[in-house]
Amino acid sequence: MSNNTDKPARGRPRTLQREHVLKIAVESYWTDGLTGVSIEEICRRAGVSKPGVYREFGNEDGLKQAALERYQSTILAPLADILTDDLPFEQALRKLTDFVLLDRKAHGLPAGCLQVTTCRSKQTLGKRTRESAHKFSDQTLMGLEQWIDRAKSKGQFAVEIPTRTAALYVDAQIATAMELQQQGVTQKELERVFKLALTVFFEKRRPILDQIFSEFV
Amino acid sequence: MSNNTDKPARGRPRTLQREHVLKIAVESYWTDGLTGVSIEEICRRAGVSKPGVYREFGNEDGLKQAALERYQSTILAPLADILTDDLPFEQALRKLTDFVLLDRKAHGLPAGCLQVTTCRSKQTLGKRTRESAHKFSDQTLMGLEQWIDRAKSKGQFAVEIPTRTAALYVDAQIATAMELQQQGVTQKELERVFKLALTVFFEKRRPILDQIFSEFV
DNA sequence: ACATTAAAATACGTAGCAGTATGAAATTAT
DNA sequence: ATAATTTCATACTGCTACGTATTTTAATGT
Structure with a gap:
């Protein structure tokens, strides 16, 4: 040092x-x-x-x-901030969307996400690197769960969707968006796909959600 | 040979x-x-x-x-078959879900998808390998688009969602599910996440979809 | 001035890798 | 039986990688 x-x-x-x-x-x-x-x-x-x-x-x-x-x-700090800032849910979603859809190429940034590729790597990584990656993953997932739970308690999130499921889903959609961006999908198409993914949280769809999640519990 | x-x-x-x-x-x-x-x-x-x-x-x-x-x-042949079999959309979705949610660990299969990891690889691959991967990717995406277009023409799919967007979305959700399975997410949780992702195609949600996709075109 | 300390750069040791040269082995043709 | 042919396995070449030994250099302390 x-x-x-x-x-x-x-x-x-x-x-x-x-x-x-x-x-x-x-x-x-x-x-x-x-x-x-x-x-x-x-x-x-x-x-x-x-x-x-x-x-x-x-x-x-x-x-x-x-x-x-x-x-x-x-690079990932803005994301953590969005989750802990306790904004109204839709506003947080908007900020999240802005972060995900940032045109990294136009900003001279590499495509993809180092954190995600590290976690996904099947090859031998050192102990410290592996632990750092997994620790951050766990923290992010916890942050997402707390964020969603807060939104639920404020009536801004469909309680039919289990919190952990929603957290895993959001986490995956963020990773997917970065992946698509890296693959060269246009920004417009990327925006469509990501926003389509987010529609699962929007409208009141109790019947269909209940039907899907009632069999679990 | x-x-x-x-x-x-x-x-x-x-x-x-x-x-x-x-x-x-x-x-x-x-x-x-x-x-x-x-x-x-x-x-x-x-x-x-x-x-x-x-x-x-x-x-x-x-x-x-x-x-x-x-x-x-x-390994991936069943997926291609589902897309070309011209089944009723919901039945195809059910078969697709069965394929994606197959418990590979319990069947002694490795986790993850070789096709996806090959496409995502940033490292130097040979020309033939790279071309094989991209060709298959393109074919799959085309298969998804044709499948969705057929479902649209039969009134089984929300026409508000652009075909290419839906195809990219389904492709990404399949990859995501395999990724989650590899990360060790339980089969139950995996099922919840994947079925949640598919809900975007179900209920009639014209207002919200129109709102999202009208700004493009 | 001279010893001491710590960082600099070059060069080395060992190991694993892609790809190949080489000679032995197993078969068929004459 | 012997020549021809093809495959086999060992051993090799050249390269790159991680990590380090060694020597040189630039500073401080006495």
């Missing part, structure tokens, strides 16, 4: 900029996948030497975990 | 069983991902030598393409 604010320390001063490497790492893993780019390649792209990266992040697992965590706390 | 039905040929008789290798390859790529298992590892699992595999499939791209094609024509 950088200690550049304290006393000037003793040995040769550092030149490796942690933030720069981390930024390149997030971008690389986001674009090419966590298993699609090597440390060597990231070093090349960042213009730093390999031992420097190892000194800073320990090993590959450490770098991937740091990159994923940075992605979560920057 | 095996020529075991003709004359006995000239040289040393083959012992390498193409079908056996292909079966192990499908299973391996399906379980571990197209980039998550090497040819060496597949040879170990199949108990065959590497030059044998190269003689039979050419190169890695050839093996992956053959495995993907076998997966498409066996």
Whole structure:
């Protein structure tokens, strides 16, 4: 960890900029996948030497975990905020829609979601990276459940739909939208698909919902 | 390609069983991902030598393409059949639901969908594998569109929803369900989420659908 | 000035991978 | 029996990867 604010320390001063490497790492893993780019390649792209990266992040697992965590706390932060802000349900849905439908290509951002691809990866990931991904997944799902429960208690959400089901559904639709965007579906078509998915929450459809969910409980 | 039905040929008789290798390859790529298992590892699992595999499939791209094609024509064939069988829409939906909700773990099948993960892969795939995946994707989407158009013409499908939007939506929901199953969501919860997704096609919801889709066109 | 400390960069060690050269083995043709 | 042919398995080449040993460099302390 950088200690550049304290006393000037003793040995040769550092030149490796942690933030720069981390930024390149997030971008690389986001674009090419966590298993699609090597440390060597990231070093090349960042213009730093390999031992420097190892000194800073320990090993590959450490770098991937740091990159994923940075992605979560920057790119995905708006999403977490929407869930905790306690807005009226329809307003939250609107904000959620804006976030999901953001034209990432036009903003120079990579397509897809690093968090989702990490969770879905079947390949060997380090322990720290895996745990970081799953912890965030669980937190997001909990956030969605609490958000939906609050909406239910305010009469803004169909109580016929089990909370966990709705949370899993919303989570999946968000991931789907990012996936479609990555596949090159037009923004217009993406908007149609996502809004179609959200219609399940809108109209009063007690008869049909009851019919589907009564058999469970 | 095996020529075991003709004359006995000239040289040393083959012992390498193409079908056996292909079966192990499908299973391996399906379980571990197209980039998550090497040819060496597949040879170990199949108990065959590497030059044998190269003689039979050419190169890695050839093996992956053959495995993907076998997966498409066996595992995913029931899906294609449902779309072309021209059943009443609700009956087709029921068959589709049965296919999607099949408990693959209980049947000893790997989780997830090789076709979907191949299309989503950001890593370098061979030309033949990539083309095979995209061709199948396009065909499936076309099949879905024709299926939906037929249902519309029979008055069994809400004409307010653009055909392509509905096709993309169904395709995505199928992929999502397989993804959730792979993530370990219970079969009950999976059923709830998938059936919730399908409710967008059921009840007459002209007002809300018109409101959403009128702004496009 | 000189020792000490810590970070820098080069170069290395080991392992796994895609793909192939090579010689042995098993068959048919003469 | 011997030549020809085809497949087999071992061993090899070249490459890239993760991680580290080693030496050089730039600073501080005495």
